[in-house]
Amino acid sequence: MTKLNWKIIAVALAMVGVAVYPLAHGDMYIMHIFILFFIWSTVASNWNLLMGVAGITSLGNIGFLAVGGYMSGILAKQFGWSPWGCMILGGVAAMVLVTLLVGLPALRLSGIYIALLSLIFADSLPTILTQTRTITGGAMGLHDIPPFFEGMTRMQAYYIVFVFFMAMHAMIWWIIHSSTGLAFVALRDSREFASALGVSEYREKIKVFAMVSFMTGLSGGFYVHYLGDISPTTLGIEPFLLTIAMMELGGIGTFMGPVLGAAIIVFGNEFLRLAGTLRLAILGGLICATILFFPGGFIQLIGWIDNRLSRGRKNER
Amino acid sequence: MTLQPTETILELRDVDTHYGELQVLRQVSLNIKRGEVVALFGPNGHGKSTLLKAISGIHPPSAGSIYFDETEISSAASDRIVEMGVAYIPEARHIFSEMTVLENLRLGAYNRRARKKVNQNLDFVFSLFPRLEERKTQMAATLSGGESRMLAVGRGLMSDARLILIDEPSIGLSPLMKTAVFGAIQRIKTSTNISMLVVEQEVDYAKAVADRVYLLKKGQVVLERAAGDINKEEIEKAYF
Amino acid sequence: MRCIIKELINAFVSGTISGSLYALMALGLTIVYGVTHIFNFGHGIVAVSGGYFTWLFISRAGMGLIPATVVAVAVMFVIGLILYRTTLNPLLNTENWEFSVIIFLLGLGILWENLLLQTFGPRVKDIPKFLSGRFKLGFVRINYHEIALIVIVILSVVVLNFILKKTWFGQAMRAVAQDMDGARIVGINLKRTFGVAFALATAVTGFSGVLLATKYYMTPHIGWDWMVKGFVIVVFGGLGSATGAVYAAFILGLAEAVITLYLGSMWVWPIWFFMFLIILLIRPQGLMGGRTL
Numbered sequence: 001m002t003k004l005n006w007k008i009i010a011v012a013l014a015m016v017g018v019a020v021y022p023l024a025h026g027d028m029y030i031m032h033i034f035i036l037f038f039i040w041s042t043v044a045s046n047w048n049l050l051m052g053v054a055g056i057t058s059l060g061n062i063g064f065l066a067v068g069g070y071m072s073g074i075l076a077k078q079f080g081w082s083p084w085g086c087m088i089l090g091g092v093a094a095m096v097l098v099t100l101l102v103g104l105p106a107l108r109l110s111g112i113y114i115a116l117l118s119l120i121f122a123d124s125l126p127t128i129l130t131q132t133r134t135i136t137g138g139a140m141g142l143h144d145i146p147p148f149f150e151g152m153t154r155m156q157a158y159y160i161v162f163v164f165f166m167a168m169h170a171m172i173w174w175i176i177h178s179s180t181g182l183a184f185v186a187l188r189d190s191r192e193f194a195s196a197l198g199v200s201e202y203r204e205k206i207k208v209f210a211m212v213s214f215m216t217g218l219s220g221g222f223y224v225h226y227l228g229d230i231s232p233t234t235l236g237i238e239p240f241l242l243t244i245a246m247m248e249l250g251g252i253g254t255f256m257g258p259v260l261g262a263a264i265i266v267f268g269n270e271f272l273r274l275a276g277t278l279r280l281a282i283l284g285g286l287i288c289a290t291i292l293f294f295p296g297g298f299i300q301l302i303g304w305i306d307n308r309l310s311r312g313r314k315n316e317r
Numbered sequence: 318m319t320l321q322p323t324e325t326i327l328e329l330r331d332v333d334t335h336y337g338e339l340q341v342l343r344q345v346s347l348n349i350k351r352g353e354v355v356a357l358f359g360p361n362g363h364g365k366s367t368l369l370k371a372i373s374g375i376h377p378p379s380a381g382s383i384y385f386d387e388t389e390i391s392s393a394a395s396d397r398i399v400e401m402g403v404a405y406i407p408e409a410r411h412i413f414s415e416m417t418v419l420e421n422l423r424l425g426a427y428n429r430r431a432r433k434k435v436n437q438n439l440d441f442v443f444s445l446f447p448r449l450e451e452r453k454t455q456m457a458a459t460l461s462g463g464e465s466r467m468l469a470v471g472r473g474l475m476s477d478a479r480l481i482l483i484d485e486p487s488i489g490l491s492p493l494m495k496t497a498v499f500g501a502i503q504r505i506k507t508s509t510n511i512s513m514l515v516v517e518q519e520v521d522y523a524k525a526v527a528d529r530v531y532l533l534k535k536g537q538v539v540l541e542r543a544a545g546d547i548n549k550e551e552i553e554k555a556y557f
Numbered sequence: 558m559r560c561i562i563k564e565l566i567n568a569f570v571s572g573t574i575s576g577s578l579y580a581l582m583a584l585g586l587t588i589v590y591g592v593t594h595i596f597n598f599g600h601g602i603v604a605v606s607g608g609y610f611t612w613l614f615i616s617r618a619g620m621g622l623i624p625a626t627v628v629a630v631a632v633m634f635v636i637g638l639i640l641y642r643t644t645l646n647p648l649l650n651t652e653n654w655e656f657s658v659i660i661f662l663l664g665l666g667i668l669w670e671n672l673l674l675q676t677f678g679p680r681v682k683d684i685p686k687f688l689s690g691r692f693k694l695g696f697v698r699i700n701y702h703e704i705a706l707i708v709i710v711i712l713s714v715v716v717l718n719f720i721l722k723k724t725w726f727g728q729a730m731r732a733v734a735q736d737m738d739g740a741r742i743v744g745i746n747l748k749r750t751f752g753v754a755f756a757l758a759t760a761v762t763g764f765s766g767v768l769l770a771t772k773y774y775m776t777p778h779i780g781w782d783w784m785v786k787g788f789v790i791v792v793f794g795g796l797g798s799a800t801g802a803v804y805a806a807f808i809l810g811l812a813e814a815v816i817t818l819y820l821g822s823m824w825v826w827p828i829w830f831f832m833f834l835i836i837l838l839i840r841p842q843g844l845m846g847g848r849t850l
Contacts, residue, residue, distance in 0.1 A: 057656050059663075105837040111655055112596050112796075113837060116788050120833055123785060124826040131823060241667060244660060277675065284668030291661045292644060295651065375741065399744030411739030413732055424732055427725065428744040476744060 006309075007302065011256070018162065022155045031158045033266060035226060038165035041262035042219045044246040045172050045255075046212045052253030053176055054184050054208045057111050060102065060118030061216055062240050063125050068094040068217025069224040069234070070129070070136060073145040076225070078135075083148050087221025094217020095210050103209040108202050122240075126232040141231025145224045157226055164222055168215055173255060175211060180204055241283045242269070248290045251299030260298050326351045326480055326512050327372070332381035332391075334364075334371050341367045342378070343536045349480065352510040354502070356523040356544065359533035360556050365516045366408065368533065369482045372514075373405035374398040385480065400428045404478035408485045410469040414458035418449055421457050421468055425475030434477055442471040445501045463494030470501065480512045481505075487519050495522060502526050520549050568814040574703045576810025577710040578769050582783060583790040583802040584717060585762030591734040591797040592754035595645065598659050599666035600762060601784025602673070605777060607633055607763025608770035609673055612682050622685055630764045637759025641752045649751075666780075673777040682775045684767065706768055714803065717761065721799075730754045734797060785826075786813075789833045795843030804844055 022031055047061045072090030076083050102121050106114040129136045136142065148160055175181055183204045186194040195201070224230045242265055250261020272279050294300060327349040334342040341364045349355050359365050370376040372383055374395035383391045390398050399405075413421050422442060426435045443450040446467045452460065460468060466486065473481055486502065487495040499522045505511055506526065517523035524530065524544050532540035532555050540547075540555055582604055589597050597603070607629055614625035644665075648657050686702040721727035732740040733750050741747060769783060790809055794801030809832065816828050836843065 051656065055656075057659060059659075101834065105834060109837065109841050113792070113841065115596075115659060116792065117833060117837060120785055120789070120826070120830045124830040127823060127826045237667060241664070244664070248660065278671065281668050281671035281675070284664040284666070284671065287664030288644075288661055288668065291657050291664070292648070295657065373742075394746070395741050396744045396746040399742075405742055407738075407742065409738075411736050411742060413735045413739055415735050416731065420728070424728055424743050427729065427732075432725070472743065 007306065022158050026155065028154055031154050035154075035158055035161045037262055037266040038161045039219055039223050039226070040243065040246065040266055041259050042165055042168045043216055044243050044250070044258035044262045045169060046216045046219070047243060048247050048252060048254075048258040049172055049175065049208060050212050051247065052257075053181060054205055055111070055188065056107065056205055056209065057115040058102075058118045058209075059115050059240075060098075060122035061212075062235055062243065063118070063122035064094045064098050064213045064216035065220035065223065066122075066125055066230070066235050067097055067220065069220030069230045070142065071217070072221035073142045073224040073230060074135060076146050077142065077144070083146055083221070083225045087218055087225065090221040091214045091218035094220065095214035098213040098217075099206065099210045103206055103213070107205045107209060122235060126235050129232050129235075137231070139232060141229055141233075142224070143229045145228050145230070147228065148225050161222055161226060164219075168219070169259070171211075171215065175208070176255065180207055184208075238280060238283075241280065241287070245283055245287050245290075247297075248287050249297050251297030252295075254297075254299045257297055257299045264298070324350050326353075326386055327514070328384040329368075329372070330382050330384075332368075332371060332378045332383060334367055334376060335379045336367075336376075341536050342371065344381070345533070345536070345538055346381075347531055347538060347541070349512050349514060351479075351512055352506075353528045354506050354513045354515065354526055356527035356530040357514060357516045357533060358518075358520060358523070358530060358552055358556075363534055364536040365533050366484050367536075369405060369407070369484050369514070369516060372398075372482055373403060375405065396428070399476055399478075400430065402430070402477070402479040404473040404476045404481045406469050406473040406481065406483045406486070408488060410465050412457045412460075412465055412468050412472065414456070416457055417454050418457055418460070418468060419453040421472055422449070422453075422475050425472035426477070428476055431475060431477035435475070438475050438477060442474050445474075445504055446471055463490045463497070466490060466494070466498060467501070470498070474505070474511075478511065480514070482514045484516045485518065486515065487517065487522060495519065499523075499526055520552055524549075564818060565815065568818045569811060570699060572811035572814030573807065574706060574772070574810075575814065576807035577707050578765060578772060579783075579786060579790055579810050580803045580806035581710050581713055581768065582762060582765035583787050583794065583806050584714070584799060585758045585765060586787050586791050587794075587797065587799050587802045588730070588758040588761065589755055590791065591799070592730045593645075593649075593733075593751045594655075595649075595658055595662075595755070596788075597758070597762075598662040598784075599669065600787055601780030601782070602666040602669045602777075603633065603637075603759050603762045603780070604766030604769065604783050605775065605780035606636075606669070606673065607766035608684060608775045609677055609682070609777075610763070611767045611770075612677075612684055612775070615684070626764070626767050629767065630760050633763030634756045634760040637756035638752055640759075641755040645755065646748060646751065670777045670780065677777070679776060682770075684770045684775065686771050702771065706772060709768065713761075713764070717799075720757075726750075726753060730757075782825075786829060789829050789836070791843075792833065792841075793836050793843050795845035798843070798845035801843055801845030 018034065021034070043061065043065055047058070050056045050058045050061070068090035071093040072083070072086040075081055075086040075089055102114070102117050106117045130138045132138070148157065183194065183199045186197070186199055187201055246261035246265045247258050248261070249264055250259065251257030272282065275282055290297060296303070325348050329345055329347050332342055332345045333340060345368060357365050357368070367376060371378045374390065374393055374397070378391055381391070382389055385398070385401060385403060388401065390401065413424065416424070422439060423435060426432055426438060431438065448464055449467055449471055452464065457465065457468060470483065470486065486498050490498065502513065502515065503526050505513070515523055515527065524547070527544040529541065529543050530547060531538055532552065534555065585603070586597060586600055589595055610629035610632055611625045614620045614628055615622060618625070620628065644661070645658065648654055648661060651657060686700070721731055729740065729745045729750050730753070732743070732745060733747060737747065740750070766780070773779070786809070790805045791802050793809060794803070794805030812832065813825070813828065817825065820828070840846070
């Protein structure tokens, strides 16, 4: 008789709930929030793959999204190509650009360099965007980006992005449990031994970096073809902080953590908006408080609850 | 068993230390008297360095107690222990490579007690190691292996310590340097009342300088003798 | 042709001045990194705060420029000390501290920046210059103020050098920067040294912020720009090396001034990004790679 894990049940129920929601209730606004959740959760989970699993302190992931999104939007608008192809090209562009300019130079050095380089990279993008107004729309950004297909309804968009969300997370799950993921566990436990076994830290990091930049760029594509616009404000401090908060609040290094965190942040953003100009202060404070007092995030909390419950159950016997 | 309070400067009672789950020291008890030089022998990896780290506060014991001058230091912070008069000179010299020899020595006198006697102790160190005085304005990184070992010992002396813990002072040195280092240890012994606990593999050198010896095997004290009462064969046998 | 040379020389002068200001700010970063290995991602906001506190004391408490600056710097020192002891020190003892500290300081920096915004408002604030008036040396235009700035920076560096090499505490910081184990062996208390180093760096950075604010302008967000430049400078100079940071600051300050002359000030960020990229590709350990305080 296997003990049913309440966490797995909860996740399964949630997935079913999310899958049938449009048919069951289908409120336009709530579906919109869900779609945003799918996209940002993918970005956060990818970012977490870099930071929490591979131990790469990258600070520029929003930049990856922007590169992918802009590329896809520009291709679709200028050449009229199918958004599906554009999105993939966007992902590839992000992967190539970022891995060449940021990953290759910095990953062979210690952690701080990649943090700095990725940060400056993301910081320079708005300037490049504003200076290339003719292609990128400058400070106003790109608008009227074609959706996934003509006449797309919100419910259709919902399911498309939902499938994307599931596919990306399955991919991330696979990466974590593949030889690459194991390589990082080995490197964390004992670097010398792992190197002796032939694990090349640099090569594994480049692999993960390339995959994450591709997936994040791809998310950028889904972002622009759903929302229809993108502008340099996406590269601002607020999306950056929000995504970091998703990872920290959820639980960095875990699989479900960023997903949970994204849910909290995306759905909680409404309340955050009420705070007006204090938004950023609250976000910053939240991140600091989480790091100081609850570094494992919500997943840590859940684990703690789980512990109490199983202890209680043991006592009953 | 009572010990003469004024005679013993260091006492360990049933000290255990662990690195995580791994136990390194088991029930180690030993003592050192004022002005005594005690040698610590034993196979590599059996806890000799760990013992010194326990005493100096760098890796405190998980059980048992350590008394320095009748004050318990088992859980004291390492800078406090230095302040009280214990100097630790590890095998890896840890000298400040981008400072001059003189700056290194002066830093040895960082603790408050030693600051008042900087010049006095500096004279003593230079008399022990004239080479250091010759090179006093040179960067520590330019010193040879033996010279940097001398600097490490000299720096330890600058702390005005009453107990010096030295981990393998002669390791990796040429025979000439080994003689020089042990000569210095001998001079410290005869001209001061500083007690020393010396971990060494060079049994002959150490035996010549020491008053008593302990042998540590698998983290336990298996032998304790006056230096004159033991010979090399007996020690080597105890190693295996 | 003569016009271009004139412009170039003026750019050189301007670059030297900004280079010296960057140098002081980079020293703040270097002191923290060298001693504690913490990379202060809140560095920018610390600099700006120095400026804002000074402005506060001038306009609300009616102090003169110099007393206000002195008090502001002292306040920054205390804040740095408290910040270190209450938050950073416990964080340093966790596993993965490098990462947690970066994110923590980023979050804290943004929180603080926002609070500054709430308190002082987004409009540009001014700090009066030390001296007024300007003169021309041939075709070179300089203000007295800018000369005063260079003199102040030189004096500050001399004072810092004295503190580091001639005081027990300064030597302790150097010792910790060069060999932490060695420092422990001679009886230096690491926690206390980290704390004072952090506080000192905060004070120096805050002071540099006051100077920068007198030359440029001041809004809560400008700290971010200064900080990113500071990062490139310390990497170029060689992480942990104070002399490296000073040289790098001048070189990059000059480069920025000259390139801005030709490309215009919009391209500042991509320029710094490429300078950084090139450094990482060619010589990641920087000018004085491997050396420390």
